[in-house]
Amino acid sequence: MxxxxxxxxxxxxxxxxxxxxxxxxxxxxxxxxxxxxxxxxxxxxxxxxxxxxxxxxxxxxxxxxxxxxxxxxxxxxxxxxxxxxxxxxxxxxxxxxxxxxxxxxxxxxxxxxxxxxxxxxxxxxxxxxxxxxxxxxxxxxxxxxxxxxxxxxxxxxxxxxxxxxxxxxxxxxxxxxxxxxxxxxxxxxxxxxxxxxxxxxxxxxxxxxxxxxxxxxxxxxxxxxxxxxxxxxxxxxxxxxxxxxxxxxxxxxxxxxxxxxxxxxxxxxxxxxxxxxxxxxxxxxxxxxxxxxxxxxxxxxxxxxxxxxxxxxxFESKNKVNPISDYEPYTISTGLHTILEHSMVFKCVPNKDQKFSKMSSFREPVAGPSRQLPIVRFQPRRVSVLHEAQSSSSSGITVMKPGHAVLRKTLSSPS
CATH class of the missing domain: 1.20.1070.10 (Rhodopsin 7-helix transmembrane proteins)
Structure with missing residues (x-):
């Protein structure tokens, strides 16, 4: 028809x-x-x-x-x-x-x-x-x-x-x-x-x-x-x-x-x-x-x-897809990165009373397959602009990481 x-x-x-x-x-x-x-x-x-x-x-x-x-x-x-x-x-x-x-x-x-x-x-x-x-x-x-x-x-x-x-x-x-x-x-x-x-x-x-x-x-x-x-x-x-x-x-x-x-x-x-x-x-x-x-x-x-x-x-000869080591929690196709998505390494300086053979480090993957992990040091020194950041000797610092993981490390205040 x-x-x-x-x-x-x-x-x-x-x-x-x-x-x-x-x-x-x-x-x-x-x-x-x-x-x-x-x-x-x-x-x-x-x-x-x-x-x-x-x-x-x-x-x-x-x-x-x-x-x-x-x-x-x-x-x-x-x-x-x-x-x-x-x-x-x-x-x-x-x-x-x-x-x-x-x-x-x-x-x-x-x-x-x-x-x-x-x-x-x-x-x-x-x-x-x-x-x-x-x-x-x-x-x-x-x-x-x-x-x-x-x-x-x-x-x-x-x-x-x-x-x-x-x-x-x-x-x-x-x-x-x-x-x-x-x-x-x-x-x-x-x-x-x-x-x-x-x-x-x-x-x-x-x-x-x-x-x-x-x-x-x-x-x-x-x-x-x-x-x-x-x-x-x-x-x-x-x-x-x-x-x-x-x-x-x-x-x-x-x-x-x-x-x-x-x-x-x-x-x-x-x-x-x-x-x-x-x-x-x-x-x-x-x-x-x-x-x-x-x-x-x-x-x-x-x-x-x-x-x-x-x-x-x-299009490789083996036609095998390797996992891509990239971290984008809030972004799938756009590559959006906010301050919460940037990963850092928190290296805690031990107190004299604490006996550590090595300094404790907490690492988190950084966005991008070929970037090196940076190190952020929180030294026990007083900053005049941020007095509130220094607390008593028993105060603790809580670091929030993407993925809702919480790391706590007790640091003593400077003498």
Missing amino acids: YLNISNDSLQSFHNMSGEFKPKVAIFQAIVIILFSMAIIVCNVVLIMAVLRTPNLHTKTNALLVSVSLSEVMLGVFVMPFIASLLIKPSLRFSSGLCDFIAFMTSVQASSRALSMFSVAVDRCVAISHPLQYNSCITRKTITLFAAIVWILSIIFAVFPYINVGKYSFLTVYGRCMIDYHVSSVFAIVKEVTCTLVPSIGVFITFVIVITEARSHHRVTMIAQLAIAMYSGPVRGVNYTRSTFKALRTYLVISCIYLFTCFPRSLYVISVSANQRHSNSLFTFFTFLTYICSISTPLVISTLNIKFRQSIVTL
Whole structure:
């Protein structure tokens, strides 16, 4: 059974495509095919890196896998059919195949936007409430996020099968998709719910993350000053590390998403509302979404050392993934480091009355696979600025470490 396309519509599509076929249409088809292959390869490699590396089995990475799955759907089920119609405009799909292509197109667009919004919420909680992150964002929360993303995407994609909305072959665009002219109300509701609102949410969380990042940067500056005043300058510990540099992965992928996918959503809503379309604008915005689909895995694998090391090990001869010795308690994909995440070595100077053959040391892993462990010495000397730090001879110093471990060491006050 073939699609019922009127001869006038089919002829207009042939004429429209024939004008560009010698130079533009064939070129567009080749570019789409190359983009499709690159999107599939890059996102599958990212998914394999997460699945095969135990250190990458984290909550945010689960949401990133959801984003990559939606991009793989685009490269496998949508783009090849678009390229085939550009190469051969007279090609006609059956109604069942056309509905399936439109269904996968709807699911992919909705799941991408909702998955990006879930990643943005996760990062926003991680930087704005780092101490409450593990209690707020749990495995159940991530499972709920992923379930909502895909269930909502599938529900809106199923509606046209029950006569709420309509899938058809739009001759003006040369592809199977939701008919914006026949079911304009459904198209607007679907686009607002599954794309526009999540995109606005990504922008709002983006602003919150930047604001909180500035606050974290000021906190690290004050903490470094306090430690330097009490124990002197510490070599090897850089508390003034730019938080924006640590957040570059999340900031970059969010900016790319907002500049590439958000305009297409606005265009679809505008076309559904006023019934005015432009094939050139639609093609331009569609190519922007292809850039978004391939840039997300490339940015993550380039700027995040964990993903980069894991991807490299995937192509080794033994194909064995070695564990990556990196410590990021509040950060999974962005590399966020606050003052609580910097690890130090506390070397306690024993009292004369205590008989130690060696000084006691407490070590904690430092973020980064090749950094040396710095040493912070708390000498029993009086600092005029921090009188409160010196207590009586029986006072104790409690050091809080990430992981909720508490180390106590009793130090006598200076004579």
